Amino acid sequence: MNLLTATNLSGGYGEVDILHNLSLTVERGKIAVIVGPNGAGKSTVMRALLGLIELRSGQIIFEGQDITQKFPQERVILGISMVPQTRNIFVTLTVEENLEIGAYLHDEPISVAMEEVFSLFPILAKRRNQMAGQLSGGQRQQLALARALMMSPKLLLLDEPTAGLSPVVIDEVMERIKQIVAAGVAVVMVEQNAHKALEIADIGYVLVQGRNRFTGTGSELLSDPDVRVSFLGG
Amino acid sequence: MLDAAIVLANFVVIPALSYGSLLALGALGVTLVYAVLRFANFAHGDTMSVATMMAIYCTWWLQSLGIDFIRPLPTALLAIPFAALGTVGLLLVIDRLVYRHYRQAKAPPITLVIVSVGVMLILHGLSRMIIGVDEQRFFDGGRFIVSAGEFKEWSGLKEGLAIKSTQVIAIVSAVTLMAYLFYFLQRTRTGKAMRAFADNEELALLSGIRPQKIVTSCWILVAVLAAVSGTVYGLDKVYKPFTYFQLLLPIFAAAVVGGMGSPVGAILGGYLIAFSEIGLTYAFKRVAGHLLPPSWVPDGLLQLISTDYKFAVSFTILVAVLLLRPTGLFRGQAS
Numbered sequence: 001m002n003l004l005t006a007t008n009l010s011g012g013y014g015e016v017d018i019l020h021n022l023s024l025t026v027e028r029g030k031i032a033v034i035v036g037p038n039g040a041g042k043s044t045v046m047r048a049l050l051g052l053i054e055l056r057s058g059q060i061i062f063e064g065q066d067i068t069q070k071f072p073q074e075r076v077i078l079g080i081s082m083v084p085q086t087r088n089i090f091v092t093l094t095v096e097e098n099l100e101i102g103a104y105l106h107d108e109p110i111s112v113a114m115e116e117v118f119s120l121f122p123i124l125a126k127r128r129n130q131m132a133g134q135l136s137g138g139q140r141q142q143l144a145l146a147r148a149l150m151m152s153p154k155l156l157l158l159d160e161p162t163a164g165l166s167p168v169v170i171d172e173v174m175e176r177i178k179q180i181v182a183a184g185v186a187v188v189m190v191e192q193n194a195h196k197a198l199e200i201a202d203i204g205y206v207l208v209q210g211r212n213r214f215t216g217t218g219s220e221l222l223s224d225p226d227v228r229v230s231f232l233g234g
Numbered sequence: 235m236l237d238a239a240i241v242l243a244n245f246v247v248i249p250a251l252s253y254g255s256l257l258a259l260g261a262l263g264v265t266l267v268y269a270v271l272r273f274a275n276f277a278h279g280d281t282m283s284v285a286t287m288m289a290i291y292c293t294w295w296l297q298s299l300g301i302d303f304i305r306p307l308p309t310a311l312l313a314i315p316f317a318a319l320g321t322v323g324l325l326l327v328i329d330r331l332v333y334r335h336y337r338q339a340k341a342p343p344i345t346l347v348i349v350s351v352g353v354m355l356i357l358h359g360l361s362r363m364i365i366g367v368d369e370q371r372f373f374d375g376g377r378f379i380v381s382a383g384e385f386k387e388w389s390g391l392k393e394g395l396a397i398k399s400t401q402v403i404a405i406v407s408a409v410t411l412m413a414y415l416f417y418f419l420q421r422t423r424t425g426k427a428m429r430a431f432a433d434n435e436e437l438a439l440l441s442g443i444r445p446q447k448i449v450t451s452c453w454i455l456v457a458v459l460a461a462v463s464g465t466v467y468g469l470d471k472v473y474k475p476f477t478y479f480q481l482l483l484p485i486f487a488a489a490v491v492g493g494m495g496s497p498v499g500a501i502l503g504g505y506l507i508a509f510s511e512i513g514l515t516y517a518f519k520r521v522a523g524h525l526l527p528p529s530w531v532p533d534g535l536l537q538l539i540s541t542d543y544k545f546a547v548s549f550t551i552l553v554a555v556l557l558l559r560p561t562g563l564f565r566g567q568a569s
Contacts, residue, residue: 077442089434089437091433
């Protein structure tokens with residue numbers, strides 16, 4: 001059974017729709033990757049899944065439950081976490097405080113979750129008392145992932161997690177994402193690095209102007225001549 | 235030499251420390267609202283005024299009941315908790331009736347600033363109507379902890395050192411409140427959530443922090459700060475609605491110098507403004523008289539500017555900081 005099924009989403013920020021009848025699904029422990037040209041509505045899909053924009057029509061089912069009308073915080077409690085593309089950490093808080101805020105809705109002691117996150121991101125354990133604003137780009141991205149993982153989410157929404165990082169760091173972050181998925185978390189990821197992202201994708205969606213254009217497994221899309229010519233640069 | 239130090243302590247250092255403590259509390263109130271609610275709250279001076287008015291009525295009531303077990307401390311100290319409670323209620327009602335509407339409408343900060351000017355005018359009018367425009371004295375208890383005469387006798391020096399009880403109350407209450415505020419912001423769950431909310435509102439929402447809870451805690455802190463700083467200022471000097479309205483300038487100068495949104499900055503800013511204001515308007519002739527041979531002592535007062543211009547000091551510092559370093563000494567959120 002799919003963890004998340006979004007069908008025929010239409011909506012946007014104001015009068016004008018950005019998404020048009022867009023559908024996507026993701027299974028537990030799988031990665032869905034959304035690629036497409038600038039302005040295709042990739043980030044808007046993420047915001048729609050978390051309930052940060054109002055949909056005009058469409059339905060979102062999470063774990064068999066209709067969450068289309070739920071507030072973002074309710075969705076967070078149900079197990080959906082999001083890492084925004086920019087401003088995704090609290091720069092004036094320490095690394096440890098960032099993680100505590102990540103687990104804000106948790107009532108139980110959070111030391112277990114924190115140890116788990118530290119074992120996945122050892123560098124953060126070393127810097128736990130440092131201001132997050134002093135971290136390097138790659139470390140910030142790891143902290144952003146770690147913060148989102150503190151709620152032990154079932155679904156992680158990642159908005160361009162590798163934007164602005166050097167190739168070596170991109171590989172490192174991708175590696176971490178694979179580890180997260182291996183632990184059973186489903187991931188929906190928007191990526192500009194289409195090649196790298198589709199390589200690890202279980203299912204890929206190519207969006208154009210807010211519509212589904214191509215859908216398939218990562219390797220299908222990578223080998224599809226139309227997709228290659230139009231979106232992957234040949 | 236020692237006499238010079240005593241004169242300096244008596245007329246500059248101690249008054250500036252106590253005045254600076256109260257400015258720091260005021261600036262903390264302004265900076266908290268700026269950090270959490272993202273607007274410059276012009277109503278803060280008059281919030282202090284209304285809070286003090288509540289404390290005065292409460293003091294008079296306690297005095298009429300003959301409650302004086304805290305002698306030699308002033309009765310008003312007992313009134314502060316009541317005034318703080320009343321101010322919490324007042325600010326929460328104002329937030330519910332006024333600010334919440336603009337917050338939900340996602341009004342730009344400048345709109346909220348203008349709204350706060352409206353709130354300021356209403357509060358100012360209220361205090362003038364209820365208690366009147368005149369000066370109110372509500373101090374009782376022992377005036378001095380160390381009086382000039384006693385000090386001279388004890389030390390054998392020519393100059394006396396007088397420490398007023400209200401000056402000590404100002405410093406002690408400010409340091410206590412600041413210590414609690416930092417404990418709250420650094421150690422408690424709500425305090426950390428408040429810092430997170432101030433840092434990055436959207437990410438705080440994504441983490442499940444409820445804005446209303448943060449906003450309410452912020453107003454509670456601001457109300458307590460206003461009640462303590464306002465009442466103690468009134469004890470040390472005198473209460474008059476217009477004086478509190480004027481306090482807004484040095485308080486804003488302190489908050490801006492330190493960096494809007496930075497609590498540490500607000501505290502240092504408070505002391506900086508106080509020392510500048512008192513240091514620049516004090517006539518140093520008496521200090522010089524103890525340090526220099528008699529023939530060298532100048533005829534003038536050695537006063538840089540007249541006390542009538544003390545507001546110009548805050549104003550000049552405010553303008554200079556805005557021109558030269560708009561983010562303040564500690565990078566606030568102004569950028």
